[in-house]
Amino acid sequence: MPQEIAPLAQLAEQFGRLPGIGRKSAQRLAYYVLNLPEDEAKAFAEAIVNARQNVRRCALCCDLTDGELCAVCRAANRDASILCVVEDPRDVMAVERTREYRGLYHVLHGVISPLNGVGPEHLCVKELLRRFEDGLVEEVIMATNPTVEGEATAMYLSRLLKPLGVRVTRLAYGVPVGADLEYADEVTLSRALEGRREI
């Protein structure tokens, strides 16, 4: 049997823990690192520690940032009367890419999922409620994913927020632009019919 080289096996094991990296890929990545120039391997290691230590959650919206506040919360030209609630920092980027939305965000860092033991206390809900204390927010757009759990989370939060006198909306459901009706699932299509608008 091949005898293991401990530092190599340890590195492959570390890579193997990453999501979507199997045993074979992990080994391939570990070999790749061995062939890097030493300063590049060090830079890689430093990037890991640096990102882990210096990226934290924005004190207002819980999005990721390397400062006290994230870039959106720091910006002077955003509309503080609208909050868009998303599950994940990547969802903020997705909405920003539309270049349409000028309001602020709130990142939950997950969804309520009783099966996985995730309750509201594990999400940034406390921080969300705190944002209504100054009475500036008029509308909250629930932009959690259109999944069962995203839906349930949106419902849960809207029930918390409505008593505060704030307008709660949800992203529109419908057929994705550029898609083929033939391949649309029936739930999406019936939601698209339901939400039809005059042209």
Add this chain to the structure above:
Amino acid sequence: MPQEIAPLAQLAEQFGRLPGIGRKSAQRLAYYVLNLPEDEAKAFAEAIVNARQNVRRCALCCDLTDGELCAVCRAANRDASILCVVEDPRDVMAVERTREYRGLYHVLHGVISPLNGVGPEHLCVKELLRRFEDGLVEEVIMATNPTVEGEATAMYLSRLLKPLGVRVTRLAYGVPVGADLEYADEVTLSRALEGRREI
């Protein structure tokens, strides 16, 4: 546009340089690292530096090792009269998994590939020739990959080694065990016919 968080973007860039990791995967891996406990992130970074610094080439066979000699070269019970020449440390593991081979190895760390600017001087050929100085080696098995470049490398080396009075052999070509003849390519199949043996 989403404003970049520098340490996160740098980490994603590092992951993106790894072979087989695209931009989206690199981002996903970077986010994963952010959510690791701090000591695990540090252990990951240390594994990279540790592997890069402590894994070197065996002084005899050029396989990877964390010592002076690799486990196979150190072992007392291997047959020093046979050398198996492979391209890559992973090929050593593949041959070891057969549990049939009891000889020693020599790892070239690549193949001759003029198109990629790789000549014999970039491979562990000098180290290979040094192994015939004591006259112990009687047979060299060329176990480079059955590709054009692996083939050319095996031919090149056999021309170097034959004048030393050593027997040079090549792995047998043929249909892989468990495969379907229907899907065998014609080159493999004609090699299998050519190399047919009495049963």
